[in-house]
Amino acid sequence: VYREPQVSLENPRAQYRQLADLLRGAIERGEHAPGSSLPAESELARHYSVSRQTVNNAVSVLRGEGLVRVVRGKGTIVRELPVIRRDAVGRQRIRETGDARGAFQAELEHLGLVARSDVEVAEVTAPAAIAELLAVDPGTAVLARRRQMYANDVPVQLATSYLPLDIVAGSHLAEMDQGAGGTYSQLAALGHAPATFTETLRVRPPDDEETRFLRLDAEQRVLAIRREAQTAAGRIVEVNDIVLPAHQWDLVYRWPAG
Amino acid sequence: VYREPQVSLENPRAQYRQLADLLRGAIERGEHAPGSSLPAESELARHYSVSRQTVNNAVSVLRGEGLVRVVRGKGTIVRELPVIRRDAVGRQRIRETGDARGAFQAELEHLGLVARSDVEVAEVTAPAAIAELLAVDPGTAVLARRRQMYANDVPVQLATSYLPLDIVAGSHLAEMDQGAGGTYSQLAALGHAPATFTETLRVRPPDDEETRFLRLDAEQRVLAIRREAQTAAGRIVEVNDIVLPAHQWDLVYRWPAG
DNA sequence: TCTTATTTGTTCGTATGTATT
C-alpha cells in the first residue's frame, strides 16, 4: 500500500531536514511546477503535524539551495530557471568571430532563454585594488562599464568592467554602445589586444546591493569572479568584477597542458 | 564615550543578523582568536539580552559562512585556517618540472601550513557518468585513486581520480605510491600524455560523506570540480572529481587569448 | 488611499534530546 511520507520524531534526522527532503523531492519530481507557489507554511504545518517554525526551517534549507524564492506576504515560489553554463575560455572566442550575439546571449539561447542587459558607463575613482591592478595612482579616474544581466527577465549576473582612461578615453568603449566585437576587439583596435586572461574566483555571501538586485537571501551564496585581461607587453588593460548567484551557474575552464 | 554594541529591536535589521554582524566583526578584529571558543550561547544570550534561540540563529549564519565550527557539547570554535589558493593551471606544471612536493603541498607551504594526504587505490565499477567520459562500457572496472587531504591536520579536500584499466593496469599508477612526477607524467610515460585539461565546477551542499570527512554543516557549501584530461588524440584518459569546502578556497585560472 | 486578510519573518519562553567533558 502507498503510504504518505511522514515527518517523525522517531527518525534520527531532524524534522525540518526530513521535511526539506520531502519538499525537495516533490519539486524535483515536478509535483510543484517551476514558478508556482508551495502551500502556505501554516498549511504544511497542519498537513505534516509539525509547528510552523519547523516548516520555516525546512523552507530555509531550500532557500539556501536556491531551489525556491520566498516573497513575504505572498508565498514560496519554485525557482523557474535552469542552471546556466558559462564557458570562460570559449566565451571570448564568440565575440572575436564577429558573432553579433555576445557570449552571454549565446549561453542563454542554448537553453531557450531570452537575454537582456542594461549597461551604465561612467568615470569613477578607481577602488584601491583596481587602481593597483591597472597600475594607475590611487584616486585616479577610470572608466567603469557596469552591466546588469537578465535571463527571461530574472536577474542572473552583475558585472563591472574597469578600463584605464589613457587607453579608452574618446573611444567606442566610452560609449554606451561599445560597438561590434565586444570589449576585447575594441581594445585590440586601440593597440592593446589582450594576450592572457586570468580569473580568480571565490564563494561568499552576497552584499546588500547584490542581495537586492539578484533577489538573493543572505543565506545564499554568490560566485565572485575577477577577470584580468593582460596584453603581451604585460599590461593589465581591463579588470572585470563578475557576480553570479552560485546556485544558478556552472563554470567551465579549458586550457592546454604544459 | 564608548558604547557597548547593542542588539536592539528598534534596529530594522533582525536581531540575529545584528548579533551575527557583531560576532563576525569581533572575530575579524581578532578579538576571538582562531581556534578559541566563543562564549556559550546562554552566555551571549544573557550579555546581549536576547533569547538563546536568537543567539543560535546568529551562530548559524557564521557557520554557513565557514567562520566558525560548532561541536555539540563543547562549544563554538573560530576557524583556524586561512583561505587557500588553488592555481588550476599552474599546478600541473609544478609536477612536470620534477618538483618533488606536489601541487597541493606547494599551495599549503606558501601559507606556512603542513600538508598531509591519505591515498587509497582500488578497482571499482565505473559510475555511469565516468564510464561515458572514459568511453568504456557501463559496468566496466576502472582504477580509482582516492585522496583525502589535510592542512595542519584539518581536512580540506577530497579527490577521486578515475583511470581506464587498459592504460594503467600493471603500471605505477595502480600502486599506492604512483611514483615521481605525478599522475600526468606517468600517463605520458605510458604513451597517453594529456594535451588539454577541462574543469567544470559548481557550488552545491555537501553530501553525507563530505559532511563527515570535511567537518561541514549542511548549511555550508562545497565547490565540486570535475577535471578531465584529454590526449592530443582526443581520448579522455583521466577524470578527477574534486571536492573543496567553498569557504576555504580561492581558485585561479589562466589561459591565452584566441 | 485606506482597510483587511493572507503569508512569511522574527522573537520569546519553555522543554527535551544528544554529545562532550
Added chain:
DNA sequence: GAATACATACGAACAAATAAG
C-alpha cells in the same frame, strides 16, 4: 553519573510585505 553546551521542537505573539477590495 553529573554538569555543560549545542540541536531541535512547540506554542504564542507581533511585525512587515503583499494582494484584494
